[in-house]
Amino acid sequence: MVYLLGVVLFALAILISVSLHEAGHMLTAKAFGMKVTRYFVGFGPTLWSFRRGETEYGVKGIPLGGFCKIVGMTPQDDDVEPGDEKRAMWRYPVWKRTIVMSAGSITHFALALGALWIMAVSVGLPNPKAPTTAEGLKAEPAVIALAPCVVVENVNRNCQAGDPASPAAKAQLRDGDRITAVNGKPVSTWGDMLDVVRAVPPGTATISYLRDGQPATATVDLAAVQRPPLNDPKGATSAVSALGVMVQPTTPSRIEYGPVAAFGATADFTGNMAVQTAHAMQRIPQKVPALWTAVTGGERDMDTPISVVGASRLGGEFVANEAWYAFFMLFVSLNFFIGVFNLLPLLPLDGGHIAIAWFERARSWLYARIGRADPGRVDYLKLMPLTYAVILIGGAFTLLTVTADVVNPITLFTR
Numbered sequence: 001m002v003y004l005l006g007v008v009l010f011a012l013a014i015l016i017s018v019s020l021h022e023a024g025h026m027l028t029a030k031a032f033g034m035k036v037t038r039y040f041v042g043f044g045p046t047l048w049s050f051r052r053g054e055t056e057y058g059v060k061g062i063p064l065g066g067f068c069k070i071v072g073m074t075p076q077d078d079d080v081e082p083g084d085e086k087r088a089m090w091r092y093p094v095w096k097r098t099i100v101m102s103a104g105s106i107t108h109f110a111l112a113l114g115a116l117w118i119m120a121v122s123v124g125l126p127n128p129k130a131p132t133t134a135e136g137l138k139a140e141p142a143v144i145a146l147a148p149c150v151v152v153e154n155v156n157r158n159c160q161a162g163d164p165a166s167p168a169a170k171a172q173l174r175d176g177d178r179i180t181a182v183n184g185k186p187v188s189t190w191g192d193m194l195d196v197v198r199a200v201p202p203g204t205a206t207i208s209y210l211r212d213g214q215p216a217t218a219t220v221d222l223a224a225v226q227r228p229p230l231n232d233p234k235g236a237t238s239a240v241s242a243l244g245v246m247v248q249p250t251t252p253s254r255i256e257y258g259p260v261a262a263f264g265a266t267a268d269f270t271g272n273m274a275v276q277t278a279h280a281m282q283r284i285p286q287k288v289p290a291l292w293t294a295v296t297g298g299e300r301d302m303d304t305p306i307s308v309v310g311a312s313r314l315g316g317e318f319v320a321n322e323a324w325y326a327f328f329m330l331f332v333s334l335n336f337f338i339g340v341f342n343l344l345p346l347l348p349l350d351g352g353h354i355a356i357a358w359f360e361r362a363r364s365w366l367y368a369r370i371g372r373a374d375p376g377r378v379d380y381l382k383l384m385p386l387t388y389a390v391i392l393i394g395g396a397f398t399l400l401t402v403t404a405d406v407v408n409p410i411t412l413f414t415r
Helices: 002-031 094-122 134-138 190-199 261-295 308-320 324-342 350-369 380-407
Strands: 036-052 055-070 144-146 178-182 203-211 214-227 238-242 245-247
Touching: 002 036, 002 055, 002 094, 002 308, 002 324, 094 261, 094 324, 094 350, 134 190, 178 190, 190 238, 261 324, 261 380, 308 324, 308 380, 350 380
Parallel strands: none
Antiparallel strands: 036 055, 144 245, 178 203, 203 214, 214 238
């Protein structure tokens, strides 16, 4: 039930984001005097609507986005009523059209930046110096945090009834203790400790540790678990020993900021996110075979793209496992990605309309300089084959991603 609640919450957050995206288009268009005739949340049959002024507002039956209708977006549109010719969008200066068409992406960026700033001052942003990879964690000092139990099988899940208690907890070790030796064999890093503990047969072992700088020892009954080799996480599992602890990095994973410093931290994090987003978008074509493999029964690559369906499922997992920080980070990442994606210079994306507007402006300037007549506006009808190709490719990729998220979703926790 909690998982389903998380799915609904994240899907609702996406729907609100997309609705605000369309509201950004509508409000900027109205501010410049353009005519907006419709603003709806959702698609399909109308469930409820009302009219205020010249605009109809409402909700439709399929909650998969939203739209607003701005009159005369292109010279080829035939939705301009007599007397409204001057209010057709395509007649406005290019800078005003650019603001209107980019307002949707700006809204997504504002949502992402606002959420990041709130997180920076409340729970902190990721520390760039903290280890984030398995190899990085292995190099950390062997400072422990007690696990609530030992999961015998090789799965990532929460503790369940019947799981053995943590051997370290039963031996009265504490969070923050630093392991220095196992059965007399010295260890210094977390990786050292894992190697030594796994090499010891399950059963009684002597653990030497430091607590508040003072040396001490404890007798621990190591549990038997199934794990793959440390250097091959996808390899075959075998029986090894476990102490029932997790690494407690000495470098904090998050840093909290004051209200003023949070602006700089948010900007820095956003810059890194922009670079990662650009790299992720460049790799999308390379991920198509992996998505097809996932759909046809192969293993799902954790690095493959996800759809709104997959994001909502992950949101459900985060809520079910009380990982609210990851929930909001996913919300931030998705909004930032949508904002960037919408600015790509391809029709029918907003970025395609912006690119055409500035192409017209540059072409008119160039023709004026060489003494030739202004060629006028771009004929959108001639661009329809390219537009349809983009829609077809985008639709096929979306269908593939949604299918993968339904039949073979990315799962971070075992429910």
